[in-house]
Amino acid sequence: MIESLKKYATPFHTIDDLDSLIEAIGDSKFVLLGESSHGTSEFYTIRAEITKRLIQEKGFSFMAVEGDWPACQSINRYIKGFSSSKQEAREVLEDFNRWPTWMWANQEIMELMEWLKQFNLRTNRTEKVGFYGLDVYSLWESLDEIVGYLDKINSPELEIAKKAFACFEPHNRNNESYAVSAGYLSEDCLKEALDLLSAIQRNKWKFDDNQENSLNMEVNALVTAHAEEYYRTMVKSDDESWNIRDRHMVDALESIVKFYGNDAKVIIWEHNTHVGDARATDMKDEGMVNVGQLLREQYGEDEVFIVGFGTYTGTVIASTEWGVNLEVMNVPPAQIGSWEYVMHQSGAMNKFLIFNEQNRKEFSATIGHRAIGVVYHPEYEQFGNYVPSNMGQRYDGFIFVDRTNALHPLVLERVFI
Known part of the structure; x- marks a missing residue:
C-alpha cells in the first residue's frame, strides 16, 4: 500500500494544487467533505477553500453541516442578509451555545461566513x-x-405545537431525563411530535417564504420528531440511535434540496464517520448506516463524491469528558500499520489521493483509519480510535495533512448548556 501511495498520491501546498480533485468531482450533485476530528484547523480551512471553488466554479447551491438547525440558521440569515440577522459574525456565532461550541464558533468558520456573505452580495443568482x-x-x-413563529403569525397549528411543548416541558430541557422516561418508562411524546410534524408538513405552504419560514418550520418539525425517537432509543441501543441520527440528516437534507429545486448541488461537512460509506467499515457488521452510504444508495455513486481527511500527528481541540472545557491536545503519531501511518511512510508531506477504477483494488485491504471525537484521550488512542476500513470503497478521494494544528475557538472558556 505504501508503494501504491507513492504511485498515486499527489503532494499539495495550496488550493490550486487540488485542481485534479475539483476536476474529478465533475458533475456530482453531492460533495461530502469529511474530517477525522472536530478540532483541527487545516480540515476547516482546506474544506473552506474547496467549498469556495465549488460555489464559484461549479455553481453549488448551499452548505449543509453537522450542526444544529436553529444555530446554523443564524449563519444562514447572516450570509443572506435577512432583516432578522445579527450585524456581526462573532455575534452570530454566539448562538452556538450547545457543547461542543468550538465546532462552529471558531475563527475558521467566521472567515468563511464573511466570504459567503460577500459572495451573496455580489452574485446575480x-x-x-x-x-x-x-x-x-x-x-x-x-x-x-416552532411555537414562537406560529404564535407570531397567529397560526391554527399553534395549539398542536403547544401540546407537544407541554408534553416535553416536564423534563426541563434535559435530554437524559426524557430518554430515561421515554425509553424505560414508556412515558413518551411520540404522538405529540408526529402530530406536530404532520401539521407543519400539511400546512407549510401557508408560511411566508421571504426568509425561508416554510423550510425553517418543516426542518424544525423533523428535528422534533426525530430527536424524540433518538432520545427514546439511545438508552437501549447506541447503534439504532446512530441510524436514527444519520437518517434524520438525510431527511433534513432532502427537505433543503426540495426547497432549492431539483437542480440544487450540495456541499456537506461532517466527520469521516458520517460521510465515509459505512458499508466499507466494521459499522456494516453492526447494522449501522451513515450519510455517505444512504446518499450513494439513493442517488447513485455517480452523483455522490466523498472526500475523507486525515493527519499523522499534530494538535487538536477536544475534551477529556463530555461537557467539560476544551483543551489543546497533542495528537500522537499514528498507530503503526494504520492508514495514517502508511500515508506518512509514503512521504511525510501533505498529499491527496483520488480513488478510481484504476487504483481502488490497490487500496481494498482493511486497514485502521483514525477517528478522533470531541471527547479524546490520546494516551488510549490505540484502544478505540481506529475504524477498520476499506479505503478505496469508503471514499472517492482523500486529503492527508501530515502535521496539523488545533482549531481556533472564538471563546476558550464558557458555560456550556
Whole structure:
C-alpha cells in the first residue's frame, strides 16, 4: 500500500494544487467533505477553500453541516442578509451555545461566513448560497422556534405545537431525563411530535417564504420528531440511535434540496464517520448506516463524491469528558500499520489521493483509519480510535495533512448548556 501511495498520491501546498480533485468531482450533485476530528484547523480551512471553488466554479447551491438547525440558521440569515440577522459574525456565532461550541464558533468558520456573505452580495443568482445544520440534537430549540413563529403569525397549528411543548416541558430541557422516561418508562411524546410534524408538513405552504419560514418550520418539525425517537432509543441501543441520527440528516437534507429545486448541488461537512460509506467499515457488521452510504444508495455513486481527511500527528481541540472545557491536545503519531501511518511512510508531506477504477483494488485491504471525537484521550488512542476500513470503497478521494494544528475557538472558556 505504501508503494501504491507513492504511485498515486499527489503532494499539495495550496488550493490550486487540488485542481485534479475539483476536476474529478465533475458533475456530482453531492460533495461530502469529511474530517477525522472536530478540532483541527487545516480540515476547516482546506474544506473552506474547496467549498469556495465549488460555489464559484461549479455553481453549488448551499452548505449543509453537522450542526444544529436553529444555530446554523443564524449563519444562514447572516450570509443572506435577512432583516432578522445579527450585524456581526462573532455575534452570530454566539448562538452556538450547545457543547461542543468550538465546532462552529471558531475563527475558521467566521472567515468563511464573511466570504459567503460577500459572495451573496455580489452574485446575480436567483437563490443565494445557504448554510444549514443537519443534526438532530436541538429538540428544545426547535420547539421554541416552532411555537414562537406560529404564535407570531397567529397560526391554527399553534395549539398542536403547544401540546407537544407541554408534553416535553416536564423534563426541563434535559435530554437524559426524557430518554430515561421515554425509553424505560414508556412515558413518551411520540404522538405529540408526529402530530406536530404532520401539521407543519400539511400546512407549510401557508408560511411566508421571504426568509425561508416554510423550510425553517418543516426542518424544525423533523428535528422534533426525530430527536424524540433518538432520545427514546439511545438508552437501549447506541447503534439504532446512530441510524436514527444519520437518517434524520438525510431527511433534513432532502427537505433543503426540495426547497432549492431539483437542480440544487450540495456541499456537506461532517466527520469521516458520517460521510465515509459505512458499508466499507466494521459499522456494516453492526447494522449501522451513515450519510455517505444512504446518499450513494439513493442517488447513485455517480452523483455522490466523498472526500475523507486525515493527519499523522499534530494538535487538536477536544475534551477529556463530555461537557467539560476544551483543551489543546497533542495528537500522537499514528498507530503503526494504520492508514495514517502508511500515508506518512509514503512521504511525510501533505498529499491527496483520488480513488478510481484504476487504483481502488490497490487500496481494498482493511486497514485502521483514525477517528478522533470531541471527547479524546490520546494516551488510549490505540484502544478505540481506529475504524477498520476499506479505503478505496469508503471514499472517492482523500486529503492527508501530515502535521496539523488545533482549531481556533472564538471563546476558550464558557458555560456550556
